Amino acid sequence: MEGLKTKVMGRRLHVYEDVESTQIVAQSLVTAGAEEGTLVIAEQQTSGKGRMGRKWYSPRGKGIWMSLVLTPKIPLFYTPQLTLLTAVALCRTLRQLCAIDIGIKWPNDLLIAGKKVSGILLEISGEDERLRHIIAGIGISANLNVQDFPQELRPIASSLLIETSAPVSREAIILAFLKQFEELYEIYHEQGFAPIRLLWEALSVSLHRPIRVQTAGGVTEGIAESIDDSGALTVTTNTGEKIKVFSGEVELR
Numbered sequence: 512m513e514g515l516k517t518k519v520m521g522r523r524l525h526v527y528e529d530v531e532s533t534q535i536v537a538q539s540l541v542t543a544g545a546e547e548g549t550l551v552i553a554e555q556q557t558s559g560k561g562r563m564g565r566k567w568y569s570p571r572g573k574g575i576w577m578s579l580v581l582t583p584k585i586p587l588f589y590t591p592q593l594t595l596l597t598a599v600a601l602c603r604t605l606r607q608l609c610a611i612d613i614g615i616k617w618p619n620d621l622l623i624a625g626k627k628v629s630g631i632l633l634e635i636s637g638e639d640e641r642l643r644h645i646i647a648g649i650g651i652s653a654n655l656n657v658q659d660f661p662q663e664l665r666p667i668a669s670s671l672l673i674e675t676s677a678p679v680s681r682e683a684i685i686l687a688f689l690k691q692f693e694e695l696y697e698i699y700h701e702q703g704f705a706p707i708r709l710l711w712e713a714l715s716v717s718l719h720r721p722i723r724v725q726t727a728g729g730v731t732e733g734i735a736e737s738i739d740d741s742g743a744l745t746v747t748t749n750t751g752e753k754i755k756v757f758s759g760e761v762e763l764r
């Protein structure tokens with residue numbers, strides 16, 4: 512990619528027209544020995560994967576559907592920190608390039624005016640810490656019109672085009688994101704999660720507000736207070752209990 516200013520991220524690039532999922536392609540590249548920073552981009556995904564077993568709608572040519580291979584030297588327990596780091600990198604990139612008020616809903620949804628324009632899915636490959644790879648999947652609904660979304664998504668999803676009333680350059684976003692991500696990833700390895708957590712908190716739309724959270728254990732309502740070192744959301748429930756949510760779906764109330 513011309514104009515790429517990174518040392519590692521995106522240096523190995525694999526571009527496809529149609530794939531089932533860039534996550535699946537990245538996984539097979541990992542099996543074949545792919546290095547950190549390897550990036551898979553597709554024009555269209557026929558079976559894009561979302562969080563919690565959902566599908567990710569990825570129509571041809573309208574979005575950014577990509578997967579980045581990482582080999583961080585961190586304990587498995589800290590992997591959610593990288594989800595938050597990826598969300599921060601993406602949020603900062605879109606704020607800069609699109610001059611738009613975009614925020615992060617825990618753990619990794621990017622929202623504009625309450626509607627989701629981007630999602631992140633981190634998948635772990637390999638148990639052994641020295642050999643482990645993480646595949647960071649990033650989906651950005653860039654240039655979709657309202658009619659491009661299936662009816663059922665229209666109340667909850669939007670795109671950069673719809674929200675800014677102007678088409679965006681997918682290439683400019685990818686280049687800026689890779690640069691931003693690499694800078695934060697370096698800071699993370701040098702200084703740990705603390706500076707990333709501060710950035711995440713400043714961009715969050717979920718903290719200090721009433722939320723309803725759906726976890727495997729059921730539905731809880733309360734106030735989202737903070738995130739902890741493992742990336743978990745700390746919630747004070749309406750019954751006064753303090754709980755930690757490690758994974759689940761947050762609804763802003």
Ligand code: BTN
Binds near residue numbers: 563569629649
């Ligand atoms: C979410 O549910 O919010 C996560 C969505 C992640 C979608 C991206 S698109 C590129 C990569 N390939 C996939 O199949 N999923 C991720």
